[in-house]
Structures are given as C-alpha cells and as structure tokens.
Amino acid sequence: MTATGIRLHAPAPGWSLDADIVVVGSGVAGLTAALRCEAAGLKTVVVTKARLDDGSTRWAQGGIAAALGEGDTPEQHLDDTLVAGVGLCDEEAVRILVTEGPDAVRRLIETGAHFDTGPEGVIELTREGGHHRRRIAHAGGDATGAEISRALVEAVRARGIPTVENALVLDLLTDADGRTAGVSLHVMGEGQHDGVGAVHAPAVVLATGGMGQVFSATTNPSVSTGDGVALALRAGAEVSDLEFVQFHPTVLFLGVDAEGQQPLVSEAVRGEGAHLVDADGVRFMVGRHELAELAPRDIVAKGITRRMQEHGADHMYLDGRHFGADMWENRFPTILAACRAHGIDPVTEPIPVAPAAHYASGGVRTDPHGRTTVPGLYACGEVACTGVHGANRLASNSLLEGLVYAERIAADITARHAAGDLHASVPAPVAQPETPTHPLLPPEARFAIQRVMTEGAGVLRSADSLSEAAARLARIHAEAAGALADDGKTAEPGVDTWETTNLLCVARVLVAAALRREETRGCHWREDHADRDDAAWRRHIVVRLNPDRTLAAHTTQTYDFPPTTRPTLQEQ
Numbered sequence: 145m146t147a148t149g150i151r152l153h154a155p156a157p158g159w160s161l162d163a164d165i166v167v168v169g170s171g172v173a174g175l176t177a178a179l180r181c182e183a184a185g186l187k188t189v190v191v192t193k194a195r196l197d198d199g200s201t202r203w204a205q206g207g208i209a210a211a212l213g214e215g216d217t218p219e220q221h222l223d224d225t226l227v228a229g230v231g232l233c234d235e236e237a238v239r240i241l242v243t244e245g246p247d248a249v250r251r252l253i254e255t256g257a258h259f260d261t262g263p264e265g266v267i268e269l270t271r272e273g274g275h276h277r278r279r280i281a282h283a284g285g286d287a288t289g290a291e292i293s294r295a296l297v298e299a300v301r302a303r304g305i306p307t308v309e310n311a312l313v314l315d316l317l318t319d320a321d322g323r324t325a326g327v328s329l330h331v332m333g334e335g336q337h338d339g340v341g342a343v344h345a346p347a348v349v350l351a352t353g354g355m356g357q358v359f360s361a362t363t364n365p366s367v368s369t370g371d372g373v374a375l376a377l378r379a380g381a382e383v384s385d386l387e388f389v390q391f392h393p394t395v396l397f398l399g400v401d402a403e404g405q406q407p408l409v410s411e412a413v414r415g416e417g418a419h420l421v422d423a424d425g426v427r428f429m430v431g432r433h434e435l436a437e438l439a440p441r442d443i444v445a446k447g448i449t450r451r452m453q454e455h456g457a458d459h460m461y462l463d464g465r466h467f468g469a470d471m472w473e474n475r476f477p478t479i480l481a482a483c484r485a486h487g488i489d490p491v492t493e494p495i496p497v498a499p500a501a502h503y504a505s506g507g508v509r510t511d512p513h514g515r516t517t518v519p520g521l522y523a524c525g526e527v528a529c530t531g532v533h534g535a536n537r538l539a540s541n542s543l544l545e546g547l548v549y550a551e552r553i554a555a556d557i558t559a560r561h562a563a564g565d566l567h568a569s570v571p572a573p574v575a576q577p578e579t580p581t582h583p584l585l586p587p588e589a590r591f592a593i594q595r596v597m598t599e600g601a602g603v604l605r606s607a608d609s610l611s612e613a614a615a616r617l618a619r620i621h622a623e624a625a626g627a628l629a630d631d632g633k634t635a636e637p638g639v640d641t642w643e644t645t646n647l648l649c650v651a652r653v654l655v656a657a658a659l660r661r662e663e664t665r666g667c668h669w670r671e672d673h674a675d676r677d678d679a680a681w682r683r684h685i686v687v688r689l690n691p692d693r694t695l696a697a698h699t700t701q702t703y704d705f706p707p708t709t710r711p712t713l714q715e716q
Contacts, residue, residue, distance in 0.1 A: 147322050147380045148691045150582045151315045152645065154637050157328055159341040161306070163189040164566075165557055166327055166343040168313045168372065169351030171201035172289075173525030173546030175296035177349050179255070180554030182305050186561060189343050190300065190307040191329055193352070193367045197297045200353040200365060200526065201543065204289025205410035205478060206272055207282035208252075208547070209540040210245040213269045216277045218242040225541060228274045228440045229534020230666040231682050232385070234705045237531035240512055241541065241548050248547045249281065257295035259283045272411040272539035274440040280540045286410050286476045292543065308343070312639055313352065313371055316379040316521060317342060317573035324348050324520025325573040327375075332639055344573065346566045347520050347557050350376065350508060351550070354526040355650045357643075359501035360598040363392055363408045369643040370650035372527035376508040377649060377689040378582075381518045382708075384529045384686045385506030386650070387657035390537050390667045391603050392502035393444040394420075396495065397459035398486060403594070406500050407482040409462060411539045414438055416475065418464035421494060422451055425463075442536045442667040445499040449603050452498070461494035499603050503542060505533035505667065506657075509686065511708045514553035520566070522557070524549040531705045535666025582693070583624035585648055587640035592620060593647050601655050606672045610659040617652050625693070649689075656695050657685045 167178045170192035182188045192199065211221045221242040226233050253259065259281045260268045269278040283291035300307070310332045317325040326344040352372030356364025373383055394414070396407040414420070414437040419427050428451045433439035439447075448460050464472070469491045472480045476490075483490050508516050508523040510530050516523055524530075525546040532545050560566050600613025627633045635641040663677040664670050684700045700706060 174351030234531025
C-alpha cells in the first residue's frame with residue numbers, strides 16, 4: 145500500500161475523541177459492526193452524515209434474503225447469487241454470505257427487528273428477481289429497511305454508544321508507518337461537537353453507503369455522494385468493479401427532467417405478480433427470460449430500455465391493478481403512498497416506471513474479514529467490494545451482506561485487539577497540510593458531473609459516450625487544478641465543495657473502469673461490445689489513486705479476488 149498524501153482542504157481539527165474503533169455510517173452494516181464491537185468491550189464511536197436513522201438502509205423496501213424457508217438451502221441461495229453475478233462473484237465470499245446469513249438474521253431479530261409473520265408466527269417470505277425460491281423476509285409490508293434501522297438505532301442508543309451525527313467524514317488519518325489512526329470530520333451545525341474535528345482510533349470501519357448521487361436520477365438519498373470510496377482512494381486503498389452500477393428497473397417515473405432521489409417501486413411488487421407492460425399493455429419481458437419480470441435486475445433494466453427505444457418512449461409501466469386495494473394497502477403501503485403523492489393510483493392504473501441508478505456492486509476492495517489494502521481500515525456494506533455481487537447484485541442480498549460482513553469485521557477487530565495486533569494506545573496521526581494540495585470544486589460542478597455521468601455512463605454505454613464523459617470530467621478536474629496551481633485558489637472548504645469533490649473522484653474511477661471493460665456483463669452494458677467475453681474479461685478491474693491525482697488501473701489475471709495484504713514469509 146502506498147499513501148497518496150492527498151487530502152481534502154479543511155481547517156485544522158478543533159476537537160478530538162479517542163476510541164478503539166470508529167465506525168463511519170449508520171446503516172445496517174455500520175450499526176451492526178458498532179454493536180458487536182461495543183459488546184466485546186471495545187470503545188466504539190459511530191460517526192454518521194445525517195441523523196442516526198437517516199442512512200440508505202431505511203429506504204430498503206423489499207427485504208433481506210436468506211435461506212430461512214422450508215426446503216430452501218444456502219446452496220440454492222449461492223447458486224442464484226452466482227448466476228446473477230455473471231461469473232465475477234468470489235465464490236468464497238458468497239458461501240460465507242449464504243451460510244452465515246440465516247443465523248445473522250436470527251441475531252438481528254434478537255436485537256429487536258420484527259419481520260412480517262403468518263398466522264402461526266412463521267416469518268413470511270416472498271420472491272424477487274433472480275431468486276428461484278421465496279426467501280425474502282420483509283417487515284411492514286414494504287418497509288423492511290425502516291424496521292431494521294429502527295431496531296439497530298434503538299439498540300445503539302440503549303447501549304449508550306457515543307455517536308457524532310450530522311458529520312461528514314473527510315479523510316483517513318494515518319501514523320508515520322501508514323497505519324490507520326482515525327478520521328477527520330466536519331460536524332454540520334451546532335451540538336456537542338462543532339466544525340472540523342477528529343476521532344483517533346487504530347481501526348476505522350467504512351460503512352458509508354453508496355454513490356448514487358453521481359447520477360442525475362437515483363433511488364439513493366442525498367447523503368450518498370461516494371464519500372467512503374473517495375476517502376479510501378485518497379488514503380491509498382484499492383477499489384474494484386466500480387463500473388458495475390446497478391440501475392433498478394422499476395423506479396417511479398417523474399418526468400425526463402426529474403433529478404435527485406426518485407421513489408423506488410420494489411422488486412417485491414413483481415415478486416407478488418405485477419407485470420411489466422408497454423403503453424399497449426403488452427408484457428414485453430415474457431419470452432426474453434425464463435423468469436420474465438423476475439429475471440435478474442440487469443436483464444429487466446435492459447428489457448425496459450430496449451422496449452423504450454423500440455417505442456420511442458421515456459418510460460414503461462408496472463401493472464398491479466389485479467392486486468386489489470386490500471393488497472396494495474397492506475402489503476405495499478409505502479409504495480402506494482408514494483405513488484398517490486405523485487398523482488398515480490396503482491389500484492386503478494399502471495405505474496409509470498424507468499430504470500435509475502440504484503446500487504454500486506463495486507467499491508473499496510476487501511478480504512473475507514472486511515480488511516482493505518490499508519492497514520487498520522475496514523469496509524462493509526455498499527461502500528465495500530467483498531466479491532459477493534460480481535457484475536450484478538442479486539435482489540435483497542445487500543442488507544444481508546451488510547449484516548454478515550459487519551459481524552465478521554467486528555470479530556476480526558476483537559481478535560486482533562486481544563492479540564495485540566492493533567495499537568495498545570491510539571497512534572499519533574501525521575499532521576495534515578495547512579495549504580491546499582488537492583483542488584476543491586465549486587458546488588455548481590455537482591450538477592455538471594451528474595449530467596455527464598447520466599449521459600455517458602448510464603444504462604447504455606459505448607466507447608464514444610464513455611470517452612466523451614472522461615474528457616468532460618477531466619476538464620472539470622483540470623479547471624480546478626489549474627486555478628490551484630496558478631494562484632493557489634480553490635473553492636471554499638465546506639460540505640457542498642467536499643461532496644462535489646468526492647463525486648468527481650468516484651465518477652472518474654467509474655468511467656475509467658467502464659471504458660476499460662470492453663464487453664457487456666451484468667449491469668455494465670456496452671452497445672459497442674454487446675457480448676460477454678469470458679476469455680478476456682472474466683476478471684476484475686482494480687483502481688488506485690496516484691500521488692499526482694492520476695488513476696492507476698490494472699486487470700486481474702483471473703476472476704479470483706487477489707489478497708488485500710502481502711503474504712508473510714510463513715505463507716509464501
């Protein structure tokens with residue numbers, strides 16, 4: 145691992161906390177890791193960008209996948225996951241997920257999460273795209289994420305775990321040997337802590353969620369600006385598979401000019417029997433795949449996009465009128481309310497839908513214990529690339545991945561702490577530069593970046609569109625870098641400029657990887673390379689940031705994940 149020396153320009157920390165571990169993020173992954181570490185006696189601090197219950201987890205509608213039903217097995221869950229990942233899943237990572245998943249869900253229930261049950265108290269299970277069995281546990285009909293978030297937040301508060309809310313993490317702090325020494329952060333607004341500060345700790349867990357806001361239209365909340373991936377890149381960590389961004393097939397269509405977070409229409413609606421139709425009422429997914437509307441998400445998104453192209457339309461429809469009012473009100477109350485808030489009644493009319501950016505299958509590269517290529521830095525949840533998802537995430541595997549790998553991270557940190565592998569005392573971080581070394585972008589550049597990404601790196605991609613996107617992003621970067629080099633000027637440090645700078649960082653990596661991968665696989669769709677090419681591309685693209693802010697990318701020799709640490713002499 146080589147440190148880049150690149151840091152976001154920010155005032156010097158005015159306050160600090162010491163801990164054994166700092167967890168950045170408050171979704172299912174972050175809070176699970178925090179609870180397990182605190183239970184093991186480690187001094188744990190949680191940092192979150194908004195309120196404790198305001199992360200991406202609470203927006204998850206469909207549910208959490210695990211082999212809990214009669215006749216279902218982890219092996220069947222593994223098979224469905226490998227198929228969805230189109231040859232790029234790390235089988236060891238998937239096997240960990242599906243075998244440890246059922247017990248992890250049971251522990252989540254013990255923590256206080258309540259899933260929907262039938263008359264005899266057995267958990268109700270539904271199906272979603274890519275699953276051959278009913279294995280999706282849900283809560284509140286279509287409010288699974290909200291229930292999981294509620295249970296975990298209550299548990300964190302009951303345990304009295306220190307939290308720093310409304311705090312944007314800035315950069316990883318490292319000691320003189322390049323090992324993790326905590327994070328710098330900025331608290332937005334007044335409270336116990338205010339302004340730029342630091343949490344010093346020998347272990348940092350990134351659980352910052354996704355980067356959907358890099359596109360104009362997304363299902364992600366406004367906080368999903370790729371902060372964790374950008375922080376890891378600046379710290380010298382490797383990221384992998386960032387070209388595989390899943391576009392959810394059925395997002396409520398609010399118009400061609402709609403921007404920001406869009407309402408999701410859960411895959412579970414199709415799992416319960418809703419049909420995708422065009423304006424003439426024709427079910428266009430029938431015959432395209434054996435599972436029709438329940439095919440993996442990349443196939444459904446492509447099917448919708450192709451039909452839109454054929455008809456010159458900007459959206460298709462999801463028809464669930466045959467459900468009746470009772471089913472909509474009891475099984476999908478959240479979706480029903482969202483549709484009606486926008487003047488659409490699913491009980492009496494089809495729902496207009498179109499694909500929108502949803503989930504990043506790639507991220508900060510980790511091993512089976514959540515370790516990144518930077519000593520002491522861990523990652524889990526959507527910010528991480530564990531190898532579970534490959535080229536396309538299987539529906540409802542995300543909550544399970546966050547849960548399982550957060551527990552594995554906590555176990556690893558606990559074991560290393562007990563063995564003395566982590567510092568006995570908080571390491572002293574290297575001082576941060578007082579003058580800007582990395583240009584900050586003005587807030588208005590955010591919208592330019594989103595337009596570039598939507599136009600050039602969205603559902604449909606080609607060498608031409610990606611090259612144009614790369615050139616436009618390079619110009620945005622060059623303008624800011626030029627101003628810094630010429631007269632030392634950069635945008636004023638602040639939340640908007642830090643977020644925009646992070647978005648540009650992850651956008652550049654995504655486009656570079658997408659341009660490099662000359663094939664169509666999973667949710668990466670190249671119009672100029674329409675076929676899957678296992679001989680050349682059944683492998684991973686790994687990217688890191690150079691000290692001069694250029695990108696270094698290489699392609700692995702096989703589809704296996706390389707280790708994140710160099711082997712010891714005993715292992716060689």
